[in-house]
Amino acid sequence: VRRLNELLERLERRFEDPVSSAGSAGSAERSGDPAAEPAACDLPGGHHCSGTWHWRDDGGAGSAYERCPRAVERRRQAAAAQVPGEQTFETFEALLEPDGFRAARRWAADCGAGEAPLALLRTGSRPNTGCGKSHLLRAAARELTRAGRWVELATAWDLTAAVRGRALYDAAERAAAEVAAKRWIACEALLLDDLGQEETAPAPTAGFLIGLLEERAGRQGRGARSLAFATNLTEPELTQRYGAALASRLLAGALVPDLQGRDYRRRRQEQP
Numbered sequence: 047v048r049r050l051n052e053l054l055e056r057l058e059r060r061f062e063d064p065v066s067s068a069g070s071a072g073s074a075e076r077s078g079d080p081a082a083e084p085a086a087c088d089l090p091g092g093h094h095c096s097g098t099w100h101w102r103d104d105g106g107a108g109s110a111y112e113r114c115p116r117a118v119e120r121r122r123q124a125a126a127a128q129v130p131g132e133q134t135f136e137t138f139e140a141l142l143e144p145d146g147f148r149a150a151r152r153w154a155a156d157c158g159a160g161e162a163p164l165a166l167l168r169t170g171s172r173p174n175t176g177c178g179k180s181h182l183l184r185a186a187a188r189e190l191t192r193a194g195r196w197v198e199l200a201t202a203w204d205l206t207a208a209v210r211g212r213a214l215y216d217a218a219e220r221a222a223a224e225v226a227a228k229r230w231i232a233c234e235a236l237l238l239d240d241l242g243q244e245e246t247a248p249a250p251t252a253g254f255l256i257g258l259l260e261e262r263a264g265r266q267g268r269g270a271r272s273l274a275f276a277t278n279l280t281e282p283e284l285t286q287r288y289g290a291a292l293a294s295r296l297l298a299g300a301l302v303p304d305l306q307g308r309d310y311r312r313r314r315q316e317q318p
């Protein structure tokens with residue numbers, strides 16, 4: 047399995063296209079409808095499709111030999127659908143979320159030096175759906191990517207796939223999950239979007255994230271531990287859901303802007 051992991055990682059790097067690393071379109075591709083994920087490709091005997099990779103048994107260890115063309119196509123379409131520059135700090139109406147906007151910009155600017163996580167969570171009794179949390183995370187990701195930093199944006203969907211994949215017996219699924227986890231550990235800035243929306247149970251999700259953040263905490267270097275996340279949960283709800291061990295790692299010293307929580311999606315419908 048180790049051998050397969052290494053191979054997948056190498057392949058992953060080879061296929062990492064500039065489009066997906068700019069603005070994390072790679073993650074956005076999977077934020078669509080999970081039900082739309084295609085079933086396995088029809089391959090000759092001994093060959094398997096994990097939905098992301100094609101691999102063969104090779105006498106036990108298994109080796110991946112190509113990226114699933116359908117996964118490549120999905121990625122291409124997602125990248126094309128992303129209007130370049132759409133979700134940036136420049137296109138954000140700062141007056142609607144002045145505190146969130148300021149915090150996100152500051153976090154992105156400090157990323158090299160600052161250790162404080164950016165926590166876009168629900169601060170008051172108001173809901174915070176559609177108020178621009180994902181927009182701000184993407185804007186920060188884009189800004190950092192422009193500055194040459196390695197940014198990984200993991201959505202709840204990505205997190206679900208990673209946590210679930212690690213528990214599977216299917217070697218390829220598990221290996222793909224390991225690849226994602228390694229990227230999230232190794233990157234300079236990690237952004238978690240929509241925490242609390244993942245489909246996996248809170249306990250294994252928390253266990254996974256704690257392990258991830260521990261590994262990042264042990265690393266040295268400029269911005270090696272940078273973390274930002276968005277959630278519809280409040281601080282107490284985060285603790286309740288994931289336990290104090292994860293909540294304290296997410297929130298220790300965090301920038302927690304006071305979000306107004308106005309739903310921009312609804313606003314757009316009202317004023318077409």
Ligand SMILES: Nc1ncnc2c1ncn2[C@@H]1O[C@H](COP(=O)(O)OP(=O)(O)OP(=O)(O)O)[C@@H](O)[C@H]1O
Binds near residue numbers: 133179278
């Ligand atoms: N202040 C703003 N200025 C410009 N566009 C905005 C603003 N707030 C939100 N939007 C746009 O509204 C849409 C919804 O925003 P976004 O997805 O960032 O919300 P969210 O807070 O992540 O919501 P959810 O809690 O549902 O994940 C996006 O298209 C985003 O670009």
Ligand SMILES: [Mg+2]
Binds near residue numbers: 179180
């Ligand atoms: Mg969002």
Ligand SMILES: [Zn+2]
Binds near residue numbers: 087095097099115116
């Ligand atoms: Zn396939």
